[in-house]
Amino acid sequence: MPASHSSKAYRGGRRPHEPAVVVKGTWATAKQSFRDLFRWQQRVVITNSQGETYEEWQNPPPLQNPFKLFALLSAKQWLYFFVGFYAWTADAFDFHALSIQTTKLAKYYGRSKTDITTAITLTLLLRSVGAAIFGLLGDRFGRKWPMIGNMIILVGLLQIATIYSTTFQQFLAVRSLFGLFMGGVYGNAVAMALENCPTDARGLMSGIMQQGYSFGYVLAACANLGVGGATETWKTVFWIAAGLSIGAGLIRLCFPESKQFLEAKKSGHKITAGDFWGETKSMLAREWRMCLYCVVLMTWFNYYSHTSQDSYTTFMITAKELDSAAGTRASIWMKVGACVGGTVVGYLSQFVGRRRAIVVAALVSCCMIPGWILPEGERSLSASGFFMQFFVQGAWGVIPIHLNELSPPAYRSSFPGITYQLGNMISSPSAQIVNAIAESHFVTSRKGNRVEAYGPVMGIATVIIALGIAITTALGPEKLGRHFEEAGPAGAHSSDANAHLQEKTADVLSLAESKQGQHSTANEVEHKV
Structure with a gap:
């Protein structure tokens, strides 16, 4: 040692x-x-x-007062965290603006609910491409401009384009492009929010950061509740989503680049494309097992969230026979539970460890499933949804910091984003699978009606997925306490190595010229003699 x-x-x-x-x-x-x-x-x-x-x-450290942990962050760190959280919230609002309005969109385009969830599949499928492009741009050129381009030019404008899609084919095409560019938000937002957080506060801030996703759902559900249940009102929710995304980009415009890139610029680093790609290839050769593991883990996790939430509002309206307003209110309480659970479990992960927190939360969620799908009525479903998502998103609350600690330090923008979105890509058919199986199987409701079997399908799928998460996490690595806040940008090591090599080469050439000069002087003296 x-x-x-x-x-x-x-x-x-x-x-x-x-x-x-x-x-x-x-x-x-x-x-x-x-x-x-x-x-x-x-x-x-x-x-x-x-x-x-x-x-x-x-030994595990004693539990600290969360307000003392909040005080560890400076005003500047809080501002960066807020901007990253807001961008992730806007991103989640954009996504859930579609998933919570599946019934409206099905009526508007004259399609089945399964057909509408094809748009969710396409969005998730192409997010990994955006994560790779904008994550690598974030590691290569900084977090600022890739995020601004994502939020203003791409995500916001594509939300508006969705509103003006008159045919179902146009709707699918726009949502595919939307998914492509939406994928670039997560990596840059999380890196910006967490890369300078004090070590002891990381678990708590990670839990809060991840719940930007759930908070986005709550805002989207509130917007859906506010505009009413008429078919055409789905467009109003999409206008709100576009405004939030463009606003996130404008706010990010007001803040400077991240600390590591500013310091690299001051120190005179000149990182070429060759330096960047050379170091990237070297990293992949060393860390391919870690990359593969994180993709598998994030595949389980994305199935976990999308299977348990994307069709939940449809489940309450269709299988539990609630009206649209009651189903939306129950969805809001479900995601409030997610926000609370992600924050609490993320906070506890700082003291019990990242993997223990994930494993326990996943196993408890398995035990919650009967109480999640069997109750009747808005109040019971709201309570059961609250506690179910408390543990589902509780496990998720550990993920931002867990991925940042597992990632190679110079790739904290691209690595979490790419692994997260590759998991999204593999799990992209989750909502479509749930809807297709549920619509082809039927159960009897409390009122004696024959309804689609959303409850049993979601319950069985979530048990399998939660057990998969517990096993994968239990056998996986953990880098608790890893320091990455002072790591330079990707390619800096190659740049330093090249500079060192050039310096050595120059020294050798200078020495050779000196010896050649001495040799010439000796020849002249000999000639004169």
Whole structure:
């Protein structure tokens, strides 16, 4: 273990504990990760004053007052967090403006609800492409301008284009483009919000950040409730979504670039495209297993959220026979539970560990499923939806910081965004699958009517998915306490290496010229003699 340590290496000022052995090999690492869950101490990543990292065992720190954790953030860090949270909220509002109005859109275009959910599938399918493009642009050129271009030019204007889609084919085409550019928001927003958060506050702020997604749903549901149940009112909700997205881009315009890029610019870094792609290839060669693991994890997680929420309003209106207003109110309470759960579990993950928090939340959500789909009436469904999403989004609340800690430090914009959206792409048919199976199977409602089997389909699918999350997380890695806030931009290492090589080359050439000059002088002296 390195002898020299910086003060930032210890949480709560504690001295180092027992060094943690890191095994090699995929299967050996999985077994070690599973055993770690049952050990009271936590495996923590330590960075010493020379920038070297290693792992050691530390006792879980005591729970801290969340208001003290809030106070750790400076005013500037709060502003950056707010902008990232707002952009993610607007992004979620844009997405849910469609999912909560499936019934309206089906009537407007004269299609089935399953046909309308094709737009959700296309949106999710193409988000990974946008995540790759704008995430890499964010790591290459900074977080600012890719996010501004996303929110104003692309997401906001494409929401307006959706309103003017007169045919179902135009509607699908616009939503496909919308998904392409929507995918670039998450990585840049999360990196901007969390990359400079103090280490002890990361879990809490991660939980709050992720709930921008649920908060966007609440706002979209409130907007849908406010405009009423008439078919044409879906357009008003989309106008609101466009205004929020454009507003997010305009607010981001007022703030400077992230700290790491400003410092790189001041230090004279000149990162070429070759430097960037060279370091990217090297990173992929080293971290391909981590990349694959995170894609699998995010596939489970995206199935988790979309299966349990995208068709929930339709479930309450169709299977539980509530009217549109009652179904929307129950959906709002469901997502309020998500906001609370994500914040609470994200906060607890700082002290019990990221993986333990995810595993426990996923297993508890399994136990909640009968109470989630069996109740009748608006009040009961609102309460059961609240507690179900408390644990579903509680597990999700750990994900932003967990992905940031697992990602290579120089790729905190592209890595979380790409892995998240690849998971979205693979899980893209989730709403369509639920609707298709539910519409082809029927159960008897409380009133004795034959209704579509949304409850059993959503319940069985969510059990399978939650167990998949628990197992995948239990066997996966964790980088609790990892310091990434001082990492330079992608390509900086290659740039430094090239500069060092050029400096060495120049020294060699200078030495050679000096020796050649000395040799020439000696020849002249000999000639004169």
